[in-house]
């Protein structure tokens with residue numbers, strides 16, 4: 326039996342760490358339950374011999390002045406983890422092209438590059454830029470989406486400005502809808518570029534990504550925003566949030582796996598197991614859940630209202646991921662690509678490649694870690710007989726290595742280390758059903774006002790994480806955690822603000 330607390334936060338990924346640190350800093354007694362032996366979840370790391378691999382997330386947003394991570398660490402009075410801006414943010418290699426398309430950090434340089442790459446497309450980019458500006462200004466005023474009560478609605482209306490109303494006209498549109506509007510409907514090469522970039526950040530291609538979300542994704546790599554590479558490893562972000570939690574008196578309970586959430590007369594009872602299968606029980610007035618909403622029916626058993634349960638059952642499956650964690654001699658890597666690249670590739674699918682920087686602590690001198698990830702339907706990886714599973718894994722590994730040979734010229738003898746994670750591995754690492762990664766995707770029917778709310782129908786149960794507005798990515802889940810904390814505190818008559 327653990328002690329009773331004000332708030333139990335479930336899941337020690339970036340969403341849970343952020344929520345727990347924010348609430349503890351407000352003087353609440355907070356217990357953060359994490360099933361794994363370390364925090365970080367999809368933004369964690371693991372070690373293999375001399376190498377440190379980032380499990381999932383490899384680049385971070387929100388480190389610019391006014392960005393969510395920067396606002397949070399200023400609020401906690403702690404320095405931001407050391408990071409360098411990525412330039413280019415990514416290099417995109419379309420199949421059959423002689424050279425990759427660098428997505429530069431400097432907005433003018435990127436404008437010149439895209440005009441060279443996609444002649445006649447500037448009207449499309451200008452429309453995206455306008456949508457992004459109004460959307461970003463709206464998001465910066467901390468709206469609550471979707472609103473579920475009067476307080477939420479007040480936050481939403483307070484964030485609306487004339488420009489957001491104008492861009493709101495496009496709330497049901499996809500990025501692909503903007504192409505014919507701007508005279509680019511026939512530009513297949515632009516469309517392939519957009520599909521690659523959008524699938525990476527929104528889980529959906531251009532004809533299924535909400536225009537308002539996609540416009541921001543397409544501006545993410547440029548100043549005054551930008552993408553960053555963390556010094557050391559991705560774990561540094563989690564460690565810094567752990568420090569914020571500890572300095573505020575909150576407790577991180579590692580190896581505590583929640584199995585059941587029971588609503589009681591004066592709050593919640595959390596039942597689960599500690600390492601070694603010993604049971605634990607924790608009582609909390611309120612619960613912030615960061616686990617995927619698909620797990621709620623199982624955690625809450627019969628307590629979920631039927632309509633809500635049906636809505637959750639109706640969500641389409643998010644993607645799974647295949648990820649190759651490799652190490653190679655640094656001299657075998659071309660320098661012109663930068664640290665992140667995308668490759669249009671058929672089998673097993675488009676690759677996203679992340680390379681460690683010299684001296685960033687991930688590989689010994691003269692070597693580099695190389696992580697290549699591919700989206701894959703998750704469920705088919707489960708229930709396979711072991712020999713067939715191993716065979717599929719080998720095929721996927723061979724396909725990814727063929728892609729890396731095409732992109733980087735890597736030969737079989739160049740690999741100092743190589744191992745592949747499938748959705749089975751992600752299910753084990755993150756506790757996510759079928760190893761689903763990302764949230765619900767950014768289709769217009771699930772984006773913003775049409776998404777799942779952080780306020781649930783059950784009093785004292787709040788949600789955040791990558792299925793909640795504004796969606797996946799470390800910056801996205803931190804924003805959703807901030808919103809859930811504001812709501813929780815407002816319900817007790819308190820206000821939480823982060824300086825802009």
Ligand SMILES: Cc1cc2nc3c(=O)[nH]c(=O)nc-3n(C[C@H](O)[C@H](O)[C@H](O)COP(=O)(O)OP(=O)(O)OC[C@H]3O[C@@H](n4cnc5c(N)ncnc54)[C@H](O)[C@@H]3O)c2cc1C
Nearest residue numbers: 336338339340360366367381382383384583756790798799
């Ligand atoms: C391959 C891949 C590449 C990515 N690349 C990027 C990128 O470059 N940039 C970026 O910003 N984002 C990226 N992302 C997305 C980003 O990592 C996630 O959106 C974000 O880290 C999710 O954080 P979270 O806290 O919502 O969830 P999670 O990270 O899943 O955290 C949930 C936590 O809950 C714990 N848990 C699970 N079950 C239980 C239980 N029953 N009881 C207690 N604890 C439990 C898990 O162990 C985990 O620590 C990537 C993701 C993947 C998988």
